[in-house]
Amino acid sequence: MDTLIARQPLLQVQRCSQSYRTESATELLVLDQVELTIASGEIVGLLGRSGSGKSTLLRVVAGLLAPSCGEVRWRGSPLVGPAEGIAMVFQSFALFPWLTVRENVDLGLEAQGLPPAERAARAEAAIDLIGLGGYDSAYPKELSGGMRQRVGLARALVVHPDLLLMDEPFSALDVLTAETLRTDLIDLWSEGRLPVKSMLMVTHNIEEAVLMCDRILVFSANPGRIASELRVPFAHPRNRLDKAFRQMVDEIYAVMTRRAQPAARLHAAPAPAFGTALHPVSTNLLAGLIETLSQPPYDGRADLPALAAALQLEADELLPLGEALALLRFAELEEGDIRLTDTGRRFAAADTDARKAMFAAALKAHVPLAATIRQVLEERWNHRASAERFRDELEDHMSPEYAHDTLHTVISWGRYGELYSYDEEADQFSLEEPA
Numbered sequence: 001m002d003t004l005i006a007r008q009p010l011l012q013v014q015r016c017s018q019s020y021r022t023e024s025a026t027e028l029l030v031l032d033q034v035e036l037t038i039a040s041g042e043i044v045g046l047l048g049r050s051g052s053g054k055s056t057l058l059r060v061v062a063g064l065l066a067p068s069c070g071e072v073r074w075r076g077s078p079l080v081g082p083a084e085g086i087a088m089v090f091q092s093f094a095l096f097p098w099l100t101v102r103e104n105v106d107l108g109l110e111a112q113g114l115p116p117a118e119r120a121a122r123a124e125a126a127i128d129l130i131g132l133g134g135y136d137s138a139y140p141k142e143l144s145g146g147m148r149q150r151v152g153l154a155r156a157l158v159v160h161p162d163l164l165l166m167d168e169p170f171s172a173l174d175v176l177t178a179e180t181l182r183t184d185l186i187d188l189w190s191e192g193r194l195p196v197k198s199m200l201m202v203t204h205n206i207e208e209a210v211l212m213c214d215r216i217l218v219f220s221a222n223p224g225r226i227a228s229e230l231r232v233p234f235a236h237p238r239n240r241l242d243k244a245f246r247q248m249v250d251e252i253y254a255v256m257t258r259r260a261q262p263a264a265r266l267h268a269a270p271a272p273a274f275g276t277a278l279h280p281v282s283t284n285l286l287a288g289l290i291e292t293l294s295q296p297p298y299d300g301r302a303d304l305p306a307l308a309a310a311l312q313l314e315a316d317e318l319l320p321l322g323e324a325l326a327l328l329r330f331a332e333l334e335e336g337d338i339r340l341t342d343t344g345r346r347f348a349a350a351d352t353d354a355r356k357a358m359f360a361a362a363l364k365a366h367v368p369l370a371a372t373i374r375q376v377l378e379e380r381w382n383h384r385a386s387a388e389r390f391r392d393e394l395e396d397h398m399s400p401e402y403a404h405d406t407l408h409t410v411i412s413w414g415r416y417g418e419l420y421s422y423d424e425e426a427d428q429f430s431l432e433e434p435a
Contacts, residue, residue, distance in 0.1 A: 106158075
């Protein structure tokens with residue numbers, strides 16, 4: 001049976017790449033040579049930080065987006081457009097507010113042209129299956145967030161898909177609601193009550209991936225590639241506190257922070273380019289993390305999973321902070337740990353003015369965009385420059401969304417370091433005290 005499944009996978013993604021053309025006619029590569037096979041009877045997780053192309057790949061698999069190159073095969077045939085047998089649950093609830101629960105769930109069946117009696121029976125069964133019996137006539141505004149996501153799940157399940165795609169289905173929910181829905185879904189899957197053959201889910205939550213998935217594909221970013229594939233050997237239900245479970249979470253953190261040459265010191269790494277995307281993290285959070293790391297029990301070094309648990313942060317929240325500190329040379333990230341550099345320790349011990357001076361020096365030395373803005377301002381006779389000029393240049397290297405976030409971040413960081421000023425109304429940089 002295993003050989004048959006291996007020969008006849010449900011889905012094959014073969015050397016798929018996805019790129020977008022920017023306004024300046026340059027190609028922005030989002031996915032690069034991704035290969036993926038999904039067999040019947042497994043849950044596969046796409047794990048990675050925001051911007052690694054996970055959701056883009058999910059849209060390609062759903063038939064909503066054609067890859068720039070490569071091929072997707074569904075049940076052995078090339079996938080062209082949305083395919084019968086594939087259903088999707090979105091991060092947002094995506095319900096029609098003017099329709100009842102029953103009517104929202106019934107939409108997919110109506111599109112299939114099923115007779116009313118069969119539609120009614122299957123819709124009722126799906127609603128009962130996901131725990132919303134008695135809410136058939138309720139409208140979305142009457143439901144909590146968790147209940148609305150259950151409706152979205154029922155709408156996908158009611159068509160009995162072979163492959164269920166889920167794009168961060170629990171990220172918009174509070175922690176307890178997400179945990180309840182996650183557990184209910186796995187229980188139904190383990191009991192064989194879900195009318196699906198396989199599931200492919202996007203997540204940035206490492207524990208969620210280990211808790212739910214049979215296989216985890218860890219994505220690197222810029223462009224998105226599969227950096228590592230891990231099989232999860234634990235049977236359901238899984239215990240988060242189990243030693244082997246925690247060890248696997250730690251291993252994935254190590255994979256996500258591993259450098260290509262682990263022995264190389266950070267100061268020997270290639271210099272970042274002008275078009276390097278910056279995570280939108282605040283200087284308050286960066287300073288707070290440095291202070292936390294400098295104090296007991298960490299004393300300058302921490303295990304990322306343990307630190308995430310202590311700070312109640314997910315990987316997608318903690319890793320951008322760590323990467324920003326690494327970019328500025330205040331810390332090093334390696335093999336699942338974060339360690340303050342000597343500069344980071346001096347920052348933790350400094351007063352406010354000294355911290356600002358150190359931050360400004362780090363920006364000028366290690367963030368080319370900030371250094372360029374400062375240089376342009378110094379060279380202009382009026383020490384002013386439009387932010388649009390830098391925004392346009394960034395869009396030659398990244399999507400408009402990332403260009404916006406990057407410029408917003410460099411504005412915030414530059415203000416903190418008093419490297420330059422920014423007038424939001426005029427959308428303009430300036431030097432308050434020209435040098």
